[in-house]
Each structure stands twice: as C-alpha cells, then as structure tokens.
Amino acid sequence: MATHTFTPTRYWNTLGSHPVALRVAPGDTVRTTCVDARGRDAQDLQITSPGNPMTGPFYLEGAQPGDTLVVRLDRLLPNRRRGWSGVLLAPNVVEPRDVGQLAQAGGYFIWNWEVDAEVGTAKLNHPESPLHGIELALDPMLGCLGVAAEGGQAISTATSGPHGGNMDYRGFREGATAYFPVFTEGALFFLGDGHALQGDGEICGTGIEVSMEVQFTLDLIKGQKIEWPRGENSEYIFTLGNARPLDQCVQHASSEMLRWLTGSYGLDLTQASLLMGQTVRYDLGNVFDPAYTMVCKMPKKLLETLR
Amino acid sequence: MATHTFTPTRYWNTLGSHPVALRVAPGDTVRTTCVDARGRDAQDLQITSPGNPMTGPFYLEGAQPGDTLVVRLDRLLPNRRRGWSGVLLAPNVVEPRDVGQLAQAGGYFIWNWEVDAEVGTAKLNHPESPLHGIELALDPMLGCLGVAAEGGQAISTATSGPHGGNMDYRGFREGATAYFPVFTEGALFFLGDGHALQGDGEICGTGIEVSMEVQFTLDLIKGQKIEWPRGENSEYIFTLGNARPLDQCVQHASSEMLRWLTGSYGLDLTQASLLMGQTVRYDLGNVFDPAYTMVCKMPKKLLETLR
Amino acid sequence: MATHTFTPTRYWNTLGSHPVALRVAPGDTVRTTCVDARGRDAQDLQITSPGNPMTGPFYLEGAQPGDTLVVRLDRLLPNRRRGWSGVLLAPNVVEPRDVGQLAQAGGYFIWNWEVDAEVGTAKLNHPESPLHGIELALDPMLGCLGVAAEGGQAISTATSGPHGGNMDYRGFREGATAYFPVFTEGALFFLGDGHALQGDGEICGTGIEVSMEVQFTLDLIKGQKIEWPRGENSEYIFTLGNARPLDQCVQHASSEMLRWLTGSYGLDLTQASLLMGQTVRYDLGNVFDPAYTMVCKMPKKLLETLR
Amino acid sequence: MATHTFTPTRYWNTLGSHPVALRVAPGDTVRTTCVDARGRDAQDLQITSPGNPMTGPFYLEGAQPGDTLVVRLDRLLPNRRRGWSGVLLAPNVVEPRDVGQLAQAGGYFIWNWEVDAEVGTAKLNHPESPLHGIELALDPMLGCLGVAAEGGQAISTATSGPHGGNMDYRGFREGATAYFPVFTEGALFFLGDGHALQGDGEICGTGIEVSMEVQFTLDLIKGQKIEWPRGENSEYIFTLGNARPLDQCVQHASSEMLRWLTGSYGLDLTQASLLMGQTVRYDLGNVFDPAYTMVCKMPKKLLETLR
Incomplete structure (x- = not known):
C-alpha cells in the first residue's frame, strides 16, 4: 500500500x-x-x-x-x-438552422475564469462580458x-x-x-x-x-471481465456507454448495467430488468466529442436490500 | 378563477x-x-x-x-x-445482440404493483417473483x-x-x-x-x-410563441425536445433553452451559451416511444441573479 | 375497369x-x-x-x-x-461546422428552371448564375x-x-x-x-x-397486411422505411423486405437473410424531411429463379 | 514506374x-x-x-x-x-423486435460458397440449404x-x-x-x-x-489536403463518410463533395449546392461495422461540362 x-x-x-x-x-x-x-x-x-x-x-x-x-x-x-472555457454552444448541440447565428457570433473562442480552489468558486474573468464576475461553485x-x-x-x-x-x-x-x-x-x-x-x-x-x-x-x-467503464459513488453504481448516436450510448450503458446486476447482485435477467425499468437514472456525459457518453445509474440503497 | x-x-x-x-x-x-x-x-x-x-x-x-x-x-x-408495469427491458434500449435473450425471457409482459397513495409506496405484487413485495417510493x-x-x-x-x-x-x-x-x-x-x-x-x-x-x-x-414544450419547478426551468435520435432531442431542447434565455432573461446569444455550457443539466425523458425525449434544465437560482 | x-x-x-x-x-x-x-x-x-x-x-x-x-x-x-428548386444544401446534410457558411450564402432561397416535358429537360433559368442554362434530364x-x-x-x-x-x-x-x-x-x-x-x-x-x-x-x-410501403419496378421489388435516424429507416426497410421474402417467395428466415446479405441494394430517399427514407431493393431476376 | x-x-x-x-x-x-x-x-x-x-x-x-x-x-x-459469408441479418439492421427470431435461428454463423474467378460466379456450397447451388455474379x-x-x-x-x-x-x-x-x-x-x-x-x-x-x-x-476518403470510377467521382449514425456519414460525405466541387471544379458554394441538390447519388457502404459508411457520388459527365 x-x-x-x-x-x-x-x-x-x-x-x-x-x-x-x-x-x-x-x-x-x-x-x-x-x-x-x-x-x-x-x-x-x-x-x-x-x-x-x-x-x-x-x-x-x-x-x-x-x-x-x-x-x-x-x-x-x-x-x-486561470481556468478557461469555450463560450458558444457547439454546432452539433443546437438545431441545424441555429448554427448560422452561432457562426456569426464568432464560432469557437474561449474566455478565462478565476479559479479559487480554497473558496471553491470559479469567477468569470472577462471584463468585456456583462457576466464578468459571475461565480459558479x-x-x-x-x-x-x-x-x-x-x-x-x-x-x-x-x-x-x-x-x-x-x-x-x-x-x-x-x-x-x-x-x-x-x-x-x-x-x-x-x-x-x-x-x-x-x-x-x-x-x-x-x-x-x-x-x-x-x-x-x-x-x-482479477478475472472480472467488464465490457464498458463502470463507476460508483456513495449513492449510485453506474455504467458508461461511449458511442454515437446517444441512443447507442444508452444501449451500451443499459446492457452493461444489466450485466452488472445479473453478475453481481443475484438477479436474473427478468428481475434486473424490472428493477431497472422503475428506478434507473441516466446522466448525459458529453454530447460534443467524437463519441458521446450516457451514464446509467442504479441507487445503491435499493440494491443493498437485495443482498 | x-x-x-x-x-x-x-x-x-x-x-x-x-x-x-x-x-x-x-x-x-x-x-x-x-x-x-x-x-x-x-x-x-x-x-x-x-x-x-x-x-x-x-x-x-x-x-x-x-x-x-x-x-x-x-x-x-x-x-x-392496482398498478402495473412492463417487466423486461425494451429491445431498443439494450445492445442489439442482447435482444435475443430478452426475447427468450418472454419479450413483453406485465406484472402488478400494489399502489398505496397514502403511505406513498408501490409494492411489487407478483408472488412468483423473488422481488415480490419490494417497495418503491x-x-x-x-x-x-x-x-x-x-x-x-x-x-x-x-x-x-x-x-x-x-x-x-x-x-x-x-x-x-x-x-x-x-x-x-x-x-x-x-x-x-x-x-x-x-x-x-x-x-x-x-x-x-x-x-x-x-x-x-x-x-x-398572450403573444409568446414557443417552439417546444417548456416547464418549471422550484429549482429549474426546463425545455423538452421530442424526436429521434436522442441527439436531435438534445438539439431541440438546447435551442429552445437558448431562445428562452435570450428572450426572457436579457442575455445575448453569447452570454446565454456561456452560462448553459457550464451549468446546464439534461434529463432523459423517454427512450422508448416513437419519439424520444431529452430535457434541458437551467437552475433558477443562478438565473435569478441575472435579473 | x-x-x-x-x-x-x-x-x-x-x-x-x-x-x-x-x-x-x-x-x-x-x-x-x-x-x-x-x-x-x-x-x-x-x-x-x-x-x-x-x-x-x-x-x-x-x-x-x-x-x-x-x-x-x-x-x-x-x-x-416553370419549375423551381431550393439552391443551398440543407443545414442537416452537411457537417455542423459548415452550416455557418451556408447561412452566410443566404440559407434558403429558390431559383427557377425551365421544364420542357417534350424534349425531356430542365434548364436552369437564373441569368445571374454562372450555371444559367445548364440542362438536366x-x-x-x-x-x-x-x-x-x-x-x-x-x-x-x-x-x-x-x-x-x-x-x-x-x-x-x-x-x-x-x-x-x-x-x-x-x-x-x-x-x-x-x-x-x-x-x-x-x-x-x-x-x-x-x-x-x-x-x-x-x-x-385483400387480406395482405404489410407494415411499411412497398414498391416494384421492372428490375426490383423494394420496401421503404421512414424514420430518423437513417439507421432506423434501414431497419424498417430491411425487416419489411424480410417479411416480403418469407411471406411471398417461399424462403425461410435463414435463406432470405442469406440472399439479402449478398444481393440487396439500398437507395436513399430523402434525408431532409422530418422523417428520412431509405429503400431496400431486391433484384426480381434473382427472385424469379426461386419460384 | x-x-x-x-x-x-x-x-x-x-x-x-x-x-x-x-x-x-x-x-x-x-x-x-x-x-x-x-x-x-x-x-x-x-x-x-x-x-x-x-x-x-x-x-x-x-x-x-x-x-x-x-x-x-x-x-x-x-x-x-472457397469463399464464406455470414448467413443471418445482423441484429442492428432489422427492427429491434425482429432480433429475437434471428437469435433463435442461430444468430451468427457462416456458410461456404464456391468461387470461380474464371467463370465469374460464386455458387452456394451448403447442401443442407434449399438454396444450395444458387449462383451470383x-x-x-x-x-x-x-x-x-x-x-x-x-x-x-x-x-x-x-x-x-x-x-x-x-x-x-x-x-x-x-x-x-x-x-x-x-x-x-x-x-x-x-x-x-x-x-x-x-x-x-x-x-x-x-x-x-x-x-x-x-x-x-502534393499539397492537396482532403478530409475524408474520396474515389473515382468511369462514371462518378465520390466521397465517403465513415461514422454513426448514417446521418452523420451523409454529412461528412456531402461536405467532402462540397469541398471537392468548390476546390477543383470552379464552383462556388451556391452553384455546387444547386448541382448536388438535383444530381447527387448516395450509396450505402456498410451499416454493420462500428462506423457505418455512406458514399456521395457526382456524375463525371455533368462535371465535365463545367470545365
């Protein structure tokens, strides 16, 4: 260790x-x-x-x-x-007809943020912006x-x-x-x-x-073969599907969760499906990169009742 | 009234x-x-x-x-x-190669739940299931x-x-x-x-x-034309995009939020984009119906600081 | 008659x-x-x-x-x-980053064509265009x-x-x-x-x-239930899937063809699949409307050998 | 040489x-x-x-x-x-509800073909199949x-x-x-x-x-930068987009064709769009691999009239 x-x-x-x-x-x-x-x-x-x-x-x-x-x-x-971020919405996340006005507004450029790790905030540092100084956690x-x-x-x-x-x-x-x-x-x-x-x-x-x-x-x-990335925090176990379109991300993440529940929680396909159907949560990872990401989450509290 | x-x-x-x-x-x-x-x-x-x-x-x-x-x-x-729910995951939400085993498990069928609106629970009412009696809020x-x-x-x-x-x-x-x-x-x-x-x-x-x-x-x-459904709760304003694939739902919901922020919150396209980029949340509505649904949410607390 | x-x-x-x-x-x-x-x-x-x-x-x-x-x-x-057509590519058929330049070129507008049904040509009738007079069959x-x-x-x-x-x-x-x-x-x-x-x-x-x-x-x-539009010409039988994304159009058109071949040509699922796999052709109907269209075609000459 | x-x-x-x-x-x-x-x-x-x-x-x-x-x-x-081919349609090319019956028919397996390069045929070599002996060019x-x-x-x-x-x-x-x-x-x-x-x-x-x-x-x-594969035969010039979903393949192939026409055929964005709109052909490459392929084709005969 x-x-x-x-x-x-x-x-x-x-x-x-x-x-x-x-x-x-x-x-x-x-x-x-x-x-x-x-x-x-x-x-x-x-x-x-x-x-x-x-x-x-x-x-x-x-x-x-x-x-x-x-x-x-x-x-x-x-x-x-110093942190920095892109400013305008990416052309693939808005309606195609909206892309023209985003292009006109400058397309892709970045602005700076003041990151204060002690206070726990990021403050927009772009004096020309009306939002200059706005704080995010x-x-x-x-x-x-x-x-x-x-x-x-x-x-x-x-x-x-x-x-x-x-x-x-x-x-x-x-x-x-x-x-x-x-x-x-x-x-x-x-x-x-x-x-x-x-x-x-x-x-x-x-x-x-x-x-x-x-x-x-x-x-x-050792010896546990998984097919897609998985994760865990205090509230949820989760699985990630990375692909395009988002529909396919959902498929990978859902199938991986099904494998997890049937492989490690003593549920057969039917019971795992039933539980997922009524309690699953999905997060959107990204919808910008060449492969998008969707996350399938199951509440640990519920799963603990099963063991 | x-x-x-x-x-x-x-x-x-x-x-x-x-x-x-x-x-x-x-x-x-x-x-x-x-x-x-x-x-x-x-x-x-x-x-x-x-x-x-x-x-x-x-x-x-x-x-x-x-x-x-x-x-x-x-x-x-x-x-x-009496409530009821589908049991098995729909064929379009899992990896295509998984559909075979779901078909074998019975495809589509339903089980009953005991809904107690006073206590605030739904309890699985299917004695043949090992999950019989499991309670959800x-x-x-x-x-x-x-x-x-x-x-x-x-x-x-x-x-x-x-x-x-x-x-x-x-x-x-x-x-x-x-x-x-x-x-x-x-x-x-x-x-x-x-x-x-x-x-x-x-x-x-x-x-x-x-x-x-x-x-x-x-x-x-009167006189407020919106293009997609919108909503609001105590924490968020939100917009809904209904289409296929989910990517297109994201586009409609995001463009509708952009219209809302620029139309009602005094933000230009650039400031609205910047804020959305770092603070937006997406919910998955459904990924089962002929049109899927994604929801774009912005925190009201943040938006209130702008007025 | x-x-x-x-x-x-x-x-x-x-x-x-x-x-x-x-x-x-x-x-x-x-x-x-x-x-x-x-x-x-x-x-x-x-x-x-x-x-x-x-x-x-x-x-x-x-x-x-x-x-x-x-x-x-x-x-x-x-x-x-007088015929007329849209001039610029639609924003959804090009890479998102290209949409800006199409918007700048005018977005959506139409030009006229001279349609001569006797001669069998359409001739661009837009004197301001360098292509004015170009003829298509x-x-x-x-x-x-x-x-x-x-x-x-x-x-x-x-x-x-x-x-x-x-x-x-x-x-x-x-x-x-x-x-x-x-x-x-x-x-x-x-x-x-x-x-x-x-x-x-x-x-x-x-x-x-x-x-x-x-x-x-x-x-x-009478009594023949089909699920998607079908068609026929001298060379092919064909089926049409109308949906989004195009992948789903392919699914509908392919499944409908499978139903046609197994329903009317004496092929079981396996033989129909095998034949489709090596001889099918797909046409793109449209990739512009709210629902796109893909067409699955099978050569009649081949199918006639099966009867 | x-x-x-x-x-x-x-x-x-x-x-x-x-x-x-x-x-x-x-x-x-x-x-x-x-x-x-x-x-x-x-x-x-x-x-x-x-x-x-x-x-x-x-x-x-x-x-x-x-x-x-x-x-x-x-x-x-x-x-x-000896040639060989997969027999059953892949699960991602049919309607999700059809996948079950394909799984039941055996999922993925292969059969042999007799390839005769001199005669120019492939003949199914699977005696158990009712199509045994069928010839394709x-x-x-x-x-x-x-x-x-x-x-x-x-x-x-x-x-x-x-x-x-x-x-x-x-x-x-x-x-x-x-x-x-x-x-x-x-x-x-x-x-x-x-x-x-x-x-x-x-x-x-x-x-x-x-x-x-x-x-x-x-x-x-030398010095010609292209972004996606291109090709040419006696009838067409063509471009290939490789991605998922097919809609995105169409976008890449179409944008690449636009770049080709504007870069090498003396057409501006507007004229290239107009011509593509009424004369373009699309082929489906594959809808099976991790990235799908769509091909955008323009007739050389037409383009030759422009030079």
Whole structure:
C-alpha cells in the first residue's frame, strides 16, 4: 500500500501501449499532476502539445486482459488560478438552422475564469462580458481517464470507447471510483483533462479547463471481465456507454448495467430488468466529442436490500 | 378563477381538434380523472380503448395560435390500488445482440404493483417473483399531456412532438408547471397516462401505470410563441425536445433553452451559451416511444441573479 | 375497369380521414392533376395553401384495414414550364461546422428552371448564375403519396410514416407500382408534390418542383397486411422505411423486405437473410424531411429463379 | 514506374505506424496478395490472426501529412475457390423486435460458397440449404483499405474513419481509384478484407469473403489536403463518410463533395449546392461495422461540362 509521488515528464495524446511511466502494486496510491486540455501546467506554461495530453501510463502489477482495473479518485484539486472555457454552444448541440447565428457570433473562442480552489468558486474573468464576475461553485472532475485500448489500438484522447477516454462525465469527481476493462498487461492507466466544473454534455466543447493535482489509488479485480467503464459513488453504481448516436450510448450503458446486476447482485435477467425499468437514472456525459457518453445509474440503497 | 370538476365521458387516442370537453377561462382550475394507459379507470374497469386514452380536450378561452398555454399540475394522485408495469427491458434500449435473450425471457409482459397513495409506496405484487413485495417510493407523474398538434394534424398519443404528447418525463409531477405552444384556437389541452412512478427513459415501456385524480390550473401567455414544450419547478426551468435520435432531442431542447434565455432573461446569444455550457443539466425523458425525449434544465437560482 | 377523369377542387395538407374526393373500384384508372409543393397549378397560380397540398382522397371500394392498396403510376407529366428548386444544401446534410457558411450564402432561397416535358429537360433559368442554362434530364416522380394514417391520425404532408407520405423517393416514377397498408375503410389515397427530377436525398430541400398531370390505377390485395410501403419496378421489388435516424429507416426497410421474402417467395428466415446479405441494394430517399427514407431493393431476376 | 511483387510475411490488425513492408515511388505498381478476413490465405490456411488482417504498410516516397495518396485498383482477383459469408441479418439492421427470431435461428454463423474467378460466379456450397447451388455474379472488391490514422493513432481494422479502413464499400472494385488523406510520412497504405461480392450495407456482417491477388498503383498529390476518403470510377467521382449514425456519414460525405466541387471544379458554394441538390447519388457502404459508411457520388459527365 505504498504512496508514490510521480512528476510527469512527458504526456500522451493517445491511449495505447506507451512506455510505462510508473509501476505500482494493487492498493498503491499515486500523487501526480495533470496539465490542462491544451498542455499548460500549474504555472500556465505550455509544456506539451494540446489535445488532452495524458499523465501516465501507470502499470498495475498483475493486471491481465480480462481483469478489471479499479481507480479511486481520492483527490482532485485545481492547482492554478486561470481556468478557461469555450463560450458558444457547439454546432452539433443546437438545431441545424441555429448554427448560422452561432457562426456569426464568432464560432469557437474561449474566455478565462478565476479559479479559487480554497473558496471553491470559479469567477468569470472577462471584463468585456456583462457576466464578468459571475461565480459558479467548483466541482472538479477528470474529463479523460482510461486504459490502453483493446486490440493493440492507440486511440486519440479526443474520443472514448470501451477503454474509457474522453468521456467528459461530471461524475468522475473526488470520491468516485472508476472501473475499466483491462486489455493489456499492466492495464496502463492514463488520466488528464481536468475541469474545475462542467455542465452536462460539455455543450460548449469544454468545462472550465484547468491543470490539477490528483491523487488516486489503483486496485485490481482479477478475472472480472467488464465490457464498458463502470463507476460508483456513495449513492449510485453506474455504467458508461461511449458511442454515437446517444441512443447507442444508452444501449451500451443499459446492457452493461444489466450485466452488472445479473453478475453481481443475484438477479436474473427478468428481475434486473424490472428493477431497472422503475428506478434507473441516466446522466448525459458529453454530447460534443467524437463519441458521446450516457451514464446509467442504479441507487445503491435499493440494491443493498437485495443482498 | 373558477374551479371546475369534470367527469370525462369519452377519451381520445390522438391529440387533435376533437370536440371540446370543457371550456375554461385563464386562471381556472380543473379537477378531473385520467384512466390508465390501457383505458382502465379507478375501479379497474376498461372503459375505453387502450393506447394512452386522453382526458379532454380543455378549451382555454382566448388562446390563439402563437400564444403559450400554461398548465400548473396542482395535484396528481393515483386513485386505485392496482398498478402495473412492463417487466423486461425494451429491445431498443439494450445492445442489439442482447435482444435475443430478452426475447427468450418472454419479450413483453406485465406484472402488478400494489399502489398505496397514502403511505406513498408501490409494492411489487407478483408472488412468483423473488422481488415480490419490494417497495418503491411513489412519485406520481403524467406520461402524456399536450395540445392539439400543429397544422391541423391529429397525432397519436403513443408519440410526441412540439405539441407535447407522450413525453414520459418524470419531471411532470405535482407542483410542476408545463408550457405548450398553442396551434389551435382554444389550445385544446389533453392529459393522461398516469404513472405512480417511473425510471428515467421508461426503458421497460411503462412506468407503474395507474389511473389518477388530477387537478390542474390553466393560464395563458398572450403573444409568446414557443417552439417546444417548456416547464418549471422550484429549482429549474426546463425545455423538452421530442424526436429521434436522442441527439436531435438534445438539439431541440438546447435551442429552445437558448431562445428562452435570450428572450426572457436579457442575455445575448453569447452570454446565454456561456452560462448553459457550464451549468446546464439534461434529463432523459423517454427512450422508448416513437419519439424520444431529452430535457434541458437551467437552475433558477443562478438565473435569478441575472435579473 | 373504368377510367375516371378527376379535377380536384380542394387539397389537403394532412393524410387523414378527409371527405372523399372520388370513389373508385379495384382496377379503375384515374386521370388527375397535382399542384406543386407550394400550391401552384398548371397556370402557375396559387390556388391552395403551400406545404405539399394533396390531391384526393380516393376511396377504393372494398379496401379494409389489413388489406394492401396497390397504386400503379401509369403516367407522370409536368404540366407547366416553370419549375423551381431550393439552391443551398440543407443545414442537416452537411457537417455542423459548415452550416455557418451556408447561412452566410443566404440559407434558403429558390431559383427557377425551365421544364420542357417534350424534349425531356430542365434548364436552369437564373441569368445571374454562372450555371444559367445548364440542362438536366427529366425524371418525373411524386414526392408525396400515401393513405390516411393509422389510428385515426392526420399526419402532415411534410413528413412520412408507415402510411407513406412525403418520402421524396426518386423511385416513385412512371411505371412503378406502390403498395400501402390500408388503415381506414376505402384506404383514402392521396398524391402530390411532383418533381420534374430530384437528386438522392432531396438535400436542398426540394426537387425541381412542378405541377403535374398524373394517371394512376388502383387495385387491392385483400387480406395482405404489410407494415411499411412497398414498391416494384421492372428490375426490383423494394420496401421503404421512414424514420430518423437513417439507421432506423434501414431497419424498417430491411425487416419489411424480410417479411416480403418469407411471406411471398417461399424462403425461410435463414435463406432470405442469406440472399439479402449478398444481393440487396439500398437507395436513399430523402434525408431532409422530418422523417428520412431509405429503400431496400431486391433484384426480381434473382427472385424469379426461386419460384 | 517500377512494378514490385510483394509477398507479405506479416499482417496488421490496426492501421497505424507499423514497420514499413515496402517503399515505393509515386507511379509505382505493386502486385501482392491479401488473406481473407479471418487470416486464411490462398491455400485456405490460417496464417495470421483473424479480424481483417492487412497487407502492408506500403510507404510512398515523398508523401507528407497534408498530401493526398492516390491508389488505383488495377486488379482484384479471388485466388482460391472457397469463399464464406455470414448467413443471418445482423441484429442492428432489422427492427429491434425482429432480433429475437434471428437469435433463435442461430444468430451468427457462416456458410461456404464456391468461387470461380474464371467463370465469374460464386455458387452456394451448403447442401443442407434449399438454396444450395444458387449462383451470383462475382464483383470483387476490397472491404478494408486506407492509411495510418491521424494523430499517431492505431485504429482497428474492424472500423473506419477519415483514414479509410473497414468501409466495406462495393465501389472499391477493379478499375476504381481511391484517395486518402496522408497523416504520416510515407502515408503507410494498408489493404485487405477481399470480398468476391457483397450486397449493399454488408448486412449479414460479411461479403463473400475470400483471399485475393491484388495489383495497385500508388501516386501522390502534393499539397492537396482532403478530409475524408474520396474515389473515382468511369462514371462518378465520390466521397465517403465513415461514422454513426448514417446521418452523420451523409454529412461528412456531402461536405467532402462540397469541398471537392468548390476546390477543383470552379464552383462556388451556391452553384455546387444547386448541382448536388438535383444530381447527387448516395450509396450505402456498410451499416454493420462500428462506423457505418455512406458514399456521395457526382456524375463525371455533368462535371465535365463545367470545365
């Protein structure tokens, strides 16, 4: 149960079989940092190329294809004061006929936010805006986390899949646990793309993007094969489907939940369906990236009554 | 501000220009009842044909095309003890390869629930199930409500559109307010398809279906043209997009929210986008009906700081 | 086998149970006319309101719900010289980021074409365009045809469904036969929205729109229940799926073809699948209307070897 | 203009920056072979792991990111007699409620075909089938071809993207020319997944799969940046969009065609739109793989009148 402090020296824009950054044992904790989505660090210096550069990969001893990697997000803390966000709604999230006026308003550009991790707020820092100074409550999360992709692939950190990646789901906040299928020896865990906060869907193309201090603990479930990322917090267990269109995300997330309930909660297909039908909740992860994300959640309180 | 008690004598399976059931004035309240989705009433007698039979239409004096109909859901109360729900997940909400095992498990069938409106629970009443007796908390809602459709259409209560209809959104519960575009003189408001409770997405094809006592109050916003249904509760204003795929629901709901924020909250396109990007929430209405439903929500607390 | 000449005096913008225009017997032929999509007639006079106004409904003696209506398109002839078309690609058929430049180029507007039915050409008649005078070969078709919709609905002629409607499929040209499910006594057949020619997908929102002389013959297949429109020409039998997204159109069209092959060609599910897999062709009807259209085609020559 | 004969010794299941198989100069021709989709060669021996193993990569001298790779398919010839195909329709191409009966019929399995490249037929070789002996005309094509993916990715040959890949488009037959964006020095061209013939959409998950002799000629267009694969045959120029849902494939293919017409044919956005609107054709590549494929085609005869 060692605690490692790891200072990254290089970053990755794909999730694949890259040279190992650090080897850890199940139960070990890692303290490290992530640059922001454009490759800027705690000093706001661009130290690597943009496009969700990842810290990692972390090699988990004993992890083999067919296992499940467990990632507890112990601590997520913005480590600089300048955050930034896209301003206008992305062209794919509005009615097609609305795209013209968004293009006319400037298309894609960014504004700055003042992130105060102690007070717990992000304040718009754009004096030309009538909203200058407006304050939102921080809710730090990781936009992109996952493992080396299946079949020897190296997948861009712009998108996501069964291996995780750029899911941009608000639920990957401090205190949450993420589960990923292991496709490669050592699993090769990557993380980055910190958001000080984000709306559902990442509909302006970004959260409030910021570099971060991160502490996480890795663990291993031997011989448990999962097909899509899963997660857990104090209230819910959840599953993530990453695809297009959103309908297909729903299908993956729902089928993965069905597998979870029948595999681990002693429910047959019929009882699991019945319960899901009346108690399931869905969250929208993102509707911006090349693959969208929907999340299927089941209340733990209910499931505990079943054991 | 009269209060009308209306006892329906016939029901409708389309939302169109049917003979008026009751004429009311803006501000008037109506107490009435709805049969369940299969046309069964408080005595569990089948009194009309199945397929979301609607109570109504209610004609609102003064409502003209281009106005907005306001519907406050004052009271929603299941008025009988037998509820029922679909059991198995619908074939379109799971991975295509999973449909085979669902078909083998029986495809579509229903089980009963004991609905206790006083205690506030629905209890599974299916002795053959290992879950027999499991209790869920009531959260009564209307699955289908809306107005006569645009352009002289009569649209099935199986589906939804700009006129509302079968949106199966949990947010249409007691205390919520719904807004609909008026397409016909008098608006012609319909309601029905009561659910004692429902999971997100209505993924088994039903909530816990039950007949209901309903009290609602109609009002009118003259000259305010909206394009998709809107709503409001104590925490959020929200907009609904009804279409397929879900991506398109997101587009309609997001564009409608953009119109609301720029039309009524003094925000230009840029500020409205910025705020939506970091604070919006999406709910999944249904992913089962011929048209799916996604809901875009903005926190009222935040918006109040803008006025 | 009477031949009726019918001069319409009113038109319909929904496909529903409207007052019968003409009653005909199975085998009867009808000669009539259709106004263009904006309600302009052979003299280019606006005689009814725009939005695909339909000629009809034609009541077929003996047609009952559960039967199949047969429509042979004997003759389709543009009956005036001015055609018109949308110019710019619709915002939903290009990459979202491209919509801005289309909006800047003017969004939606129309140009005229000179339609010469004798020579068989449409010539661009817009002197300001560098393409002024360019000639395309006529290929007249009906954009919108179908029957009163199911369940007592009245569905806008802007869209389509199991009842047919605005499918905008080039294959509904002279010589083709269309089949529709009958949902109402008499079937109630409607037709209109003539195109002098059209590209696949109707991606500018129109074909070359023109009024038409039409001759068609109605027939009846008693007791044959079909679920989606079907058709036939000298080379192919085909089925049409009308929905969104296109993936779902493919599903409806493919399932309907599977039903056709297993129902009428003596193939079991396995043999029908095998044959479809290696020989099927798909056409894109439209990707512009509220419901899109995909067409599944099987070569008749191959199928004849099976009988 | 050398002609190289290349005998592959290893194969790849991703399109990425793998060790170069052969370096060639612009204008050079390569004669080589491809194993079938399961890794079986001309002797029907499994010599590599299944999943569309690729021959290559071929390094084109002088190719740099931002250029266009040109691939002329000079010759495609099945080089063994046993072909095989999936039998049942894939679960995602039929109505969800139909999936149950397909699962019951066996789900996924394959049958053999006798491929006679001299006579030009494939004959079903499955004595248990009532269709045993049925003959289809050969139309050999490559299901999977393309270049190393952008951004240092390695993408599975199960799917496709801007780099090409598993598009399963019948149009990539002998005589056709394919164009790919170059993302890596040398372009790194891969090819494989030969089909003796295939229906539109690859709706049973396969064509008639067979190993092949292939001859192709590579060329280079310096400084021409394209965004999606393009192609050309004697009748049409065409563009391919690879994504989900099919609607998005249409968007990519249409936008790419718009870029081609405005970039190379002297048309502005308006004239290109107008022409596309009335003359474009779409083909369905596949509706089975993780990314679907739609093809946008414009008639060369028409375009020649513009030069």
